[in-house]
Amino acid sequence: MSGHNKIAIVNSSSFGKIFPDHLKRLQQIGEVQKFTFDSAIDGKTLAEELKGFNMIIASVTPFFTQTFFDHKDELKLITRHGIGFNNVDLVAAKQHNTIVSIVPALIERDAVAENNVTNLLNVMRKTSLAYQSVVQDKWEERAQFVGHALGGKTVGVIGIGNIGSRVAEILHYGFRCEVLAYDPNKEKVEIEAFGARKVALDELLERADVICICASLTDDNYHMLSTEEFTKMKDNVYLSNTARGALIEEDALIHALEIGKVAGFATDVLEVEPGRADHSYLDFDSVIITPHTSAYTMECLEEMGNKCAADCERITQGLLPNRAVQSSSSYLN
Incomplete structure (x- = not known):
């Protein structure tokens, strides 16, 4: 199973840095790569840059728009390394069978x-x-x-x-x-x-x-x-x-x-x-x-990282992540 999974960590400056175990968990289920994009990147370019990646751990930027989903190949999951999901078009995600999940409040x-x-x-x-x-x-x-x-x-x-x-x-x-x-x-x-x-x-x-x-x-x-x-x-x-x-x-x-x-x-x-x-x-x-650091406590980052890693693990097992704000997908059994 692990051969098919490619996981992109997008614009998250903290994921895996402070708690390397979170990264190790991801590496056990597939190939992992970190990306930093301009926050205003257009959807088509973003989709092309993330070609082949079927799971995304996403920060507050960039914006995953209708255009992004229309040009993106198979994308099973966007898991937000955080709680807000205003940068993800949930309607488009649903049309393209992409599950979108957040950390528990x-x-x-x-x-x-x-x-x-x-x-x-x-x-x-x-x-x-x-x-x-x-x-x-x-x-x-x-x-x-x-x-x-x-x-x-x-x-x-x-x-x-x-x-x-x-x-x-x-x-x-x-x-x-x-x-x-x-x-x-x-x-x-x-x-x-x-x-x-x-x-x-x-x-x-x-x-x-x-x-x-x-x-x-x-x-x-x-x-x-x-x-x-x-x-x-x-x-x-x-x-x-x-x-x-x-x-x-x-x-x-x-x-x-x-x-x-x-x-x-x-x-x-x-x-x-x-x-x-x-x-x-x-x-x-x-x-x-302050540079969007309100959630930056060791306690909070540890739990946030655990949740994103668990979401990716659940997808590989055909299970729905907890706290899915867009939960319908043909990719799940």
């Missing part, structure tokens, strides 16, 4: 939620700026690093699913925040279980001192925070995004930073990744960007 829950709060506190307390002043031997300038407390603030959490619900718990129970949650897919009673209160988006925008963005990206919420939404926010609001960059219209946020509407912005994601050093966000001292 709980694997990433603590790691991503903790990073949302870590980055938020960094900006609110000017931690990185203060550290740089010490490195530059300017300890005496410490009075310019007076920040804001998180404790007791009104915080809005946008998206109260797997990650957002944990952010709500941390902020409500740990920081005594009043947590307002906006999530059209969650019932009031479910949201209250995490110490938050279900509100409409407008109420959240108008009342929150701090906004944490934890929503999955869909066709419906692309650029959900744009000029109109920033206008509704309180002056000197803080934002932290560990979800997807495209939930925010970048130009609108840049304007809000310029006029001081947004006091600080922490983000682990950008609309176009990888981000570059000339990104306009970096013109502001009040912004911190």
Whole structure:
């Protein structure tokens, strides 16, 4: 069986590096190769580059579009080394019998939620700026690093699913925040279980001192925070995004930073990744960007890698992977 399997690891900078056992497991079932593509590669080119590979371990980029599937030879599996699958066209995958699977939500829950709060506190307390002043031997300038407390603030959490619900718990129970949650897919009673209160988006925008963005990206919420939404926010609001960059219209946020509407912005994601050093966000001292590392804990990466390897193993046995978001395929017995 193993002779027929070719496994591509695509744009994942971490898979197999920290836990080589994950790579060994794959090598036992077939040939394994790593690829790094430009995040904007077109579908046809991507399909040609991955010719002959019938399993893919995929990162947040590139995009596996209808065009990709139309030109791709036999592809049994795309397993996401992560939880979001907005870069895979599920309808096209189904047409072409490709199973698409993700890691179980709980694997990433603590790691991503903790990073949302870590980055938020960094900006609110000017931690990185203060550290740089010490490195530059300017300890005496410490009075310019007076920040804001998180404790007791009104915080809005946008998206109260797997990650957002944990952010709500941390902020409500740990920081005594009043947590307002906006999530059209969650019932009031479910949201209250995490110490938050279900509100409409407008109420959240108008009342929150701090906004944490934890929503999955869909066709419906692309650029959900744009000029109109920033206008509704309180002056000197803080934002932290560990979800997807495209939930925010970048130009609108840049304007809000310029006029001081947004006091600080922490983000682990950008609309176009990888981000570059000339990104306009970096013109502001009040912004911190991390390179999509919210899931990068040893604990999380070990479990994520285990899951991707297990998905590939299951496919070779004719079994459906767990957590398949596209689960119909003629390739399975």
